[in-house]
Every structure is written in structure tokens, then in C-alpha cells.
Amino acid sequence: HLTRRYRGDHVGLHPQKQPGLSYLGVSVTVGRLIAEEIIEIGRLAKVYGDGDIRLTTDQNFVLSGIANDKVEALLEEELLVKHSPFPGPFTRGAIACTGSEFCRFAVVETKERIIQWAKNLDDQFGERLGSVDASSVVRMHFSGCPASCAQPQIADIGFRGDTAHQGDQIVEAVDIGLGGSLGGDAGFIDWIKGAHPVEDVPSALSRVIERYLIEKKPDERLATWARRTPTESLSKTLLPKEED
DSSP states (O other): OOOSSOOSOOOEEEEOSSTTEEEEEEOOGGGOOOHHHHHHHHHHHHHHSSSOEEEOTTSOEEEEEEEGGGHHHHHTSTHHHHSOSSOOHHHHTEEEOOOTTTOSSOSSOOHHHHHHHHHHHHHHHTGGGOOOSGGGOOOEEEESSSSOTTOGGGSSEEEEEEEEEETTEEEEEEEEEEOOBOGGGOBOOEEEEEEEEGGGHHHHHHHHHHHHHHHOOTTOOHHHHHHHSOHHHHHHHHSOGGGO
């Protein structure tokens, strides 16, 4: 065992219960690694840690048994620039299924989209969310079809692949839901807006997060805020002003 009663996603640098040792949880956005990166993770585990690589339920990895005097050098390794132990709150909470790239059931591409959406939100709102621990994470889960491979129903913000009509064109779209969570206040998401064109999602997310930051109570998580906010009101926030 690495810890005593730790609760969280293990991302970041944490002390082990063994004196003088730490473990490093690294965020792999949407769980995608290439072969060369997997080999490099093995090298880092041998050079800096005890040789173990542990995988988490959030598709991240943990390097254990790192001597505290090796931590600084480890954090300078190139791989940890792309896959950070200290990601922004949206990147840290981003989960996506395989999507249309490799799954015949998915109707939209998922992984690259949510990576970009999360990065945009981190750039806009990361500092305003405050703390960088697990309590500030905003979980965004993206399934490319009505199945729940990415478990969008338990996310703060969930996406489900769909299509929409724009004029005489059929375009990629998503259903957008808010308010899912696990833990003591567990609850499923409420699907707020159906068939929202994917090109309009970034601006819709920005409006929702801006409103959340203005209206939230101290230490109130996004899921809790969304549950106490009327669905019709949330739906209007997702729409561009001209469609209100």
C-alpha cells in the first residue's frame, strides 16, 4: 500500500507511508498513449522509482517508490510535459470513449475534441477555480453514441454523440448534460440540451462555467450548482444569445 486512507484520483505528487519516498500520479488526458510513451514510462519507473507502474480507474498512471531527492529531476523529464502530474481542472477530469475513429457505433469523434475543449476551459477558467487538488476537478465525460462507455451520466458535464440538422445538412452534434456525481451526493446527470452542434459546444461550455463561477456558493461543486439550477434556465445558457 502506498498511502493511509487517501481519497482522490492520485494525480500529483504525494508522500508514501514509507519515509523518504513519494509517488507521482500522472494525468493521461483521455487515456491515450503511443507505444514510445509506454516504453518511456517504463524507463522512468526504473530510473526514478521502484520499477512499478500502477494504472488508475481514470486511465492515468502512477510511478511509486520515488526517492524524494529524485523528484525534481523526474519532473523535468519531457514525457511529463505532455502528460502532466499537475494538469488543469478540466483536463484532469476529461474522459472519452474511443469515438468514431475506431468504433463503428460512435457517431462523432470524441478524444481530440474533448482534449481541446478541456484545454480551452483550463486557459479561460483554471485560475478562477482556485485550488489544484481533486476538489477543484470538473469531470467531463464524452461518449460517442447513446451507450455509456465513458459514463457521461456520472460526470459534472456529460456529452453523448448525436447528429443535428443545419439547413439541408446533417452535422455532428452532442447531447449535453449537467449535474452527475459519485460519492455521498451521488446522482445521475440531467440531459439539458439535445443535438447541440459540436462546433458550438466550446462557447456553450464557456457560458455555463462563467455562470457557475458567478452563482456558486463557497466550495460548491459544479454538479451541486447544476442540480439546484432550473433545467430550463441551464438550457438557455447553453444556447447562443440569438437563440434564447
